[in-house]
Amino acid sequence: MNPQLIRFTRSVLSLVYLILIILSIPLAFDVGGIDCGLTFSFTICVLYFVLATARSLTRKNKYLRWVSVFYYFQYIAIPSILTLFLSYYSGKTKPRKFYVVELWTIFIVNSTPIFTILEGFCSLLSIQAIGQTVSWLTAYKSDSWLIVSLIASGSTITGGLYFLYRIYVLPITIDLVGSSLLGSLLTLTFGLGLFGIVSGKGSIIESSLLFAYIVRCIYETFPQLRDNANQAITDIFTNTRLLVEIPMLSPHLSNTISTILPFLAANVPASFRTMYEFLNVSITKLPIPVLFNFSYRITSFFAATKIIPALYHSTLYPSASPPRTPSLVRSRETSTASITSMSLSRSESNNSQASIHSTRNMRQQFSSDKPPSTIVRLIYSYSPCIIIPVYTHLLMSYHGELATHLKFWDVFGSGGSSIVQLPIHPVKFWNWVNMGTTLLLYLLELMGSNNHIDGNNALTNHWKVD
Known part of the structure; x- marks a missing residue:
């Protein structure tokens, strides 16, 4: 079977799931x-x-390969399982909660620091990857990419400043501690952005994206700001004026549609009607703010799985930057000096070609390493086991079911180790920690990195150069 068709089918099935x-x-x-x-x-x-574990263990066994059929059984089983649980929990008597579900609840409720800090780390990786890619394109492809980056950076900074302006015009009260932290983090963000641009260790696109991410974290820290922004975005997508501005269909086409739709409605099987009703009810129950946050987190996590292997290989062969072949300098004079310089140029060219061949050999050698590819393959295979907890945690936060007080272990208490509660909301606290950690990591990266204006950096130093 065509490998491209197989990959396309798997992509479609993953999207359906x-x-x-x-x-x-x-x-x-x-x-x-x-x-x-x-x-x-x-x-x-x-x-x-x-099912994913059973599929992985039996994939290479020709006698047990049929077990993989059960892997796709869950596409049909998920609506049935949902109907079963809805019937079970809709009774008059409150059902007993299972012990394993209680452990799952404890994990979801207390996973705020994990998901928040991981989001910041993955976002910083994505920001740096975008900045290094634009620098490489500008240095080796076309200077037009510099104009593109300037336009994108200007638009991003303008949007971030607009949302900062909304903080001051909205009737929202921020306490003294929050205001102090807000001003300090914004000042540090501007300072790091300017330092990265002036020193050449960063870029304007990195600084603008970092600023936009900090503004997003500020909105996530304060529930009133978050709800106001989510409502504004929801109104954009649900605005009825947009439907009025859509031009009307021609009478011929509208009459054809009005004739076909009743015929289809009368002849569609009942199973398809049930599926349509399920999709219709599900879409109406889908919280748009949760969908936006979920999309951003999953995108940043997925981008990190692509960036980290590239950084891993670049650390294995840091000198693998493919140099450009030096141009052969020809002189109109036929002196001995010119012949000698031409010989040296040929020698340098041969050395450059040898360096490129050695780089390719190094890539082939290190690309066959099993640990990084195995880890990345496992992440892709079990990615829904990460997606489902992240989505469940966001829904719990949307419904207000997360903890409202910060808890930590008091190991130095007089009565032994115990849990101490502080009157601080965990989501707010870990968002502040995430912003500080992200800026600190970016500062350390700027202090330890070299100037990469020429496009030669950790992510792109092994890319092909014409």
Whole structure:
């Protein structure tokens, strides 16, 4: 079978599974309640883990390869499992919560620092990857990329300044501590951005994206700002004026559609009608703000899985930058000196070609290493086991079911180790920590990196140069 067709089919099936996850979990939370949503998300996460493991273990065995058929069984089973749990939790008597689901709940509620710090780390990796890619394109492809980066950076900075302006015009009160932290982090962000641009260790696109990410984190820190921005974005997508501005269809086409639709509605099988009703109800229960945050987190996590292997290989052969072949300098004079210089130029060219061949050999040698490829393959194979907890955590935050006080272990207490609660919201606290950690990591990166205006850096030093 055509390998491209196989990859396309797998991509389509993965997209279908992601859509099922996005639509079914919010429906379980809204219709069945918090316990139903947690039980359903835990069940489909375990189901995927078991089926993916069975598929990986039996893929290379020709006698057990048929087991992989059950892997695709979950595409049909997810709506049935959802219906089962909705029926179970919709009864008059409150069902008993299972012990494993209680452990799952504890993990989801207390996973705020994990997901928040990981999001900041992956976002910083993505920002630096974009900056290094633009620098490489500007140095080796075309100077037009510099104009593109300037336009994109200007648009990003303008958008960030607009959302900062909204903080001051909205009727929202920020306490003294929050205002002090807000001013300090913004000052540090501007300072790091200017330092990176002036020193050449960063770029304007990196600084603008870092500024935009800090502004996003500020909105996520304050619930009132977040809700106001989410409502504004939701109004843009649900504005009825946009429908009025759409031009009307021609009478011939509208009459044809009005004739075909009743015929299709009368002859569609009942199973398809049920599926349509399921999709319709699921879409109405889908929180748009959660979908935006979920899309950003998953995109940043996925980008990190692409960037980290490239950085891993660049550290294995740091001198693998393919140099340009030096041009052969020809002189009109036929003196001995010119012949000698031409011989030296040929020698340098041969050495450059030898360096390129040695670089290719090094790449082939290190590309066959098993650990990084195995880890990345496992991440891709079990990615829904990461997507489902992230999505469940965002839905729990949307429904206000996360902890409202920061908890930590007091190991130095007089009565031994105990849990101490502070009157600080965990989401707000870990967002401040995330912003500080992200800026600190970027500062360390700027202090330890070399000037990469010429496009030669850790991510792109092994890319092909014409």
